[in-house]
Amino acid sequence: MNSESAISATTRLSKGALFLGIDVGGTNVKLGLVNSTGTVHAKDTLPTPELGTPERVFDAAIAFADRELSVLGSDRFTLAGIGLAVPGVLDTQESVLREVVNLPGWRGKRLRQMLGDARDLPNAVVNDANSAAYAEHASRSLGNKSLALVTLGTGVGCGLVINGSPYGGDHGCAGELGHIAIRFGSNALPCTCGKRGHLEAYAGSKGVLAQLQSLAEAAKNSDITTLLSTGDITPRDIAERAQADCDLCAAVVDQTAEYLGQAIGQLAQVIDPDVVLLGGAMTFGGNQSKVGQRFLATVQNTINDTTLEQVGTNLTVEFASLGNDAGVIGAAIVAQQVITT
Ligand SMILES: [Zn+2]
Secondary structure (H helix, E strand, C coil): CCHHHHHHHHHHHHCCEEEEEEEECCCEEEEEEEECCCCEEEEEEEEHHHHCCHHHHHHHHHHHHHHHHHHHCCCCCEEEEEEEEECCEEECCCCEEEECCCCCCCCCCCHHHHHHHHCCCCEEEEEHHHHHHHHHHHHCCCCCCCEEEEEECCCEEEEEEECCEECCCCCCCCCCHHHCECCCCCCCCECCCCCECEHHHHHCHHHHHHHHHHHHHHCCCHHHHHHHHHCCCCHHHHHHHHHCCCHHHHHHHHHHHHHHHHHHHHHHHHHCCCEEEEEECCCCCHHHCHHHHHHHHHHHHHHHHHCCHHHHHHCEEEECCCHHHHHHHHHHHHHHHHHHC
16 A cells, blocks of 8 residues: 555544445345444345346445445545455455355456445455454454354354454465364265265254254154154254253254364364354354353363363353354455555
C-alpha cells in the first residue's frame, strides 16, 4: 500500500469505518456490515443459486452495503473495505478457487480482482472455515496465539489461525481435519474422498448413524434399527435420546467424541494451539445440554490421553460462540487487516 492510500485508510478507519463481509455458501450468501471490533451493524441473507456468478453476488452485496449505509447514516459511517469468504480449495496467493462444489461459475476466477472491479476498495479473500476461525480468534482477543475451529456436520471441517493469521496452507488444504486418518488398514471405513480411515467416515453425520447402526445390531435393539432403516433418526435425535437415558445413543456420543479427540490430538500435537473450538450443527446440544457437556469433556480427555502433557493441559477446548455470523465477521476483519497492516 502506498503512503497516500495508507493516509486515506487511516481517515476511513477514524470515521465510522465499516467493512462488508460476504460469506458465500452453496445455498446462501450471508452479508454483513461489520465495524473494526467485529460488531455487526446490518446483515442480510440472499439465495446463492438465484444470484449465481461472482459478478452478480458482488453487485448484490455492494447494493446491500450502500443501502444499509444510507440507513445507518452516511455522515457517520463509510465503507472501508470488503472481505469475501468462500468454500472449497482456495489458492490464497492468487485468490482463485481451485476446487469447489455447488458454486458453478466460481472456479478459476480471480476473485480479488473481480471484487476490486465491483468497488474500488481494499479487499481480501479467505476460505470460509478460516474466516470463521479468525472471527472466533478475534472475539477472544488471542493476539498472536493459534486457534482451530472444528465444524461438525455432514462433514468435519476445520479452520486454522496460526500465530494470529488465517492459515490455508500452500495448496489450500491446511487443517482438513475430516481427512486425518484415525484408523488404518483394509478394515478402516471408506471416506467420501476415496481414501480410508479418515475422521469424517467416523464422526461426520453418516458415520455417527453408522456407529448407532452397528451398536443397535449388536444389542439387538429393533426400535433403533427400524428407525435407522426408515431414515427417521438424525444426530440431533441421538443427542435427545442420550439425554433421555438411551444407553446406545450415549455410547455413540462418547465414541464420536473419542474419534474426534484422537484427530484433534494429532492436529494439536503438530501446531500446539492455545484454543480448539467445536462448532456446527452436530455438537450434541452444546453447552446447553448435559450430553453436549459430556461430549466436550470426552473430547478434551481423549486429547489429553493422546498428546504430550504440555499440549493437552495447556489447550482450551470449548464450543464456538459466534454461530452463523462467524464467516461474515471473519471476512470483514480480514479486509480490515489489509488496511491496517
Ligand atoms: Zn477423506
